[in-house]
Amino acid sequence: MDMEETLSITLVASSTSCPNISYSFFQLPPLTKWASHENPTISQILVQFAIFFITLFIFHLKTKFVKVFHKRKLVTHHLPPGPHPWPIVGSVPEMFKNRPLYRWIHLVMQELNTEIACFRLGNTNVVAVSSPEIAREFLKKNDAVFASRPLTITSSIISRGFVGTIVTPWGEQWKKMKRVLISDVFNQSNIRWLLKKRNEEADNLVKFVYNQCSISNGGLSSSSPSSLRQVVNVRTVAQHYSASVIRKMMFGKRYFGKGREDGGPGDEEEEHSSALFTILLYLYAFSxxxxxxxxxxxxxxxxxxxxxxxxxVIKKYQDGIVNERIQQWREGKKVEAEDLLDVFISLKHENGDPLLSSEEIKAQITEILLATVDNPANAAEWALSEMLNRPQQLQKAVEELDSVVGKDRLVQEHDIPNLHYINACAREALRLHPMAPFNLPHQSVSDCVVGGYFIPKGSSILLSRLGLGRNPGVWEDPMRFDPERHLKDGVLANQRAVALAEPELRFITFTVGRRSCLGGWLGSTITVMLFARLLQGFTWSMPPGVEKIDLTEADSLLKAMPLYAHAKPRLSPTVYPAN
Known part of the structure; x- marks a missing residue:
């Protein structure tokens, strides 16, 4: 080493406001004095140490100043606009006066003419967003800041103390379960492996509707008018299919009990599905x-x-199955996975111990069922309701099915990428008729500025499914059901598939970022298969005495009245699954 070199102390401080700024505070005396034949005196050594520690102290102060400056810079931004809160309780009194609360939130935003608003509820800032640009700023640009979930009473109950994924706050448990879902559950190998089970339920869907069109269905006598025998409750059909697909993939069974010969839901399935929808209704409800x-x-x-x-109710039907299956694996009676429950149980640590506890398995299974049963059924019911009022749309969808698939076989999953109009119809139903007014809330883990507004740590962020999907600044004539809007930009000309996902957050399907839906492909497939099988297998028309389908929304955003429609088989009897 050249002893003529000088020792220079250079400190680099980085922050979001002052990146890569270098500070060269001073230069130490040449080391040649210390390297000479004269030994350095004690005073010289003390001086050097003093300078060194002073340098560290100055650097510490500088770093602290940068952080304080950054904090003050954030605070200079105001909170988003919103109603003036009461002391201590905030806008909680308005929660009692305005039900459902989501309508009041959207009304306030409309009155304030804003696409981002802050509602102070107790000690929590609840920020609602209806702008795609601001939504992307939350979940793309600042995704890491808003990757947690708020702690609520209902989310704690369904997740068995936050040991699952969907509602679990940011942390090691969430990371662990997310890795399991990505690597071991929703991987492409498993998706292909479970195709047979999905096909069985798609066939049962057609069988169920076909049997309702028969003379012997529902206890009706052979003298019953044909028009009455062929009226189908589409909501029951759609919800049963959505639930049975995930039950078959998860537990390897369609029914918890004996089931029904016509393929429809039994009492057990109806009770189980009702419990799932009750949880969905109250999960993250404004309590x-x-x-x-x-x-x-x-x-x-x-x-x-x-x-x-x-x-x-969920535990009554699911926990016994899980416990019994775990015991079978422990006793060596089961050594090969046949469904997703087996996959969860068979996962091991490197030392051979089970990777997941029984509580983790049970919580995660419930979350997967909750994420699957609602959107496909809701989208299919709303799409068919809208299209019955617009027969030309219904006819165009059927013509596409006949052109792409034909009438000699039932539509399969590999046909879906080629069904552009069918996908567009499903996508439009998800845009216009979301299952919930908001997405699952995100919680900020630190202060942040978004859209020019200060978002404090601990805020709950709600992206408005209604506000985004029906935003007139984004969608022309937003309240009109128009699948054609999703076929623009040369989709058909370029033969590109119409995806249900919306990464630009112009409406909400599977969101984006760390908290995006891990089973997005599966959810899309279930939705489109349900809708396509219904349209291909049957000719749908108004029920007797009805001239127009009522499209009134309930407060839950479900169709206020279930869709009853006239169904008539349109394919050769040999195409329909055998009873």
Missing amino acids: VSDYLPWLRVFDFGGHKRKVNDAVE
């Missing part, structure tokens, strides 16, 4: 207890009680 914890003992609205009751 006073979540914002004013000292009121939890009163359980205003009965959210905790209703979710607890629903979870007990």
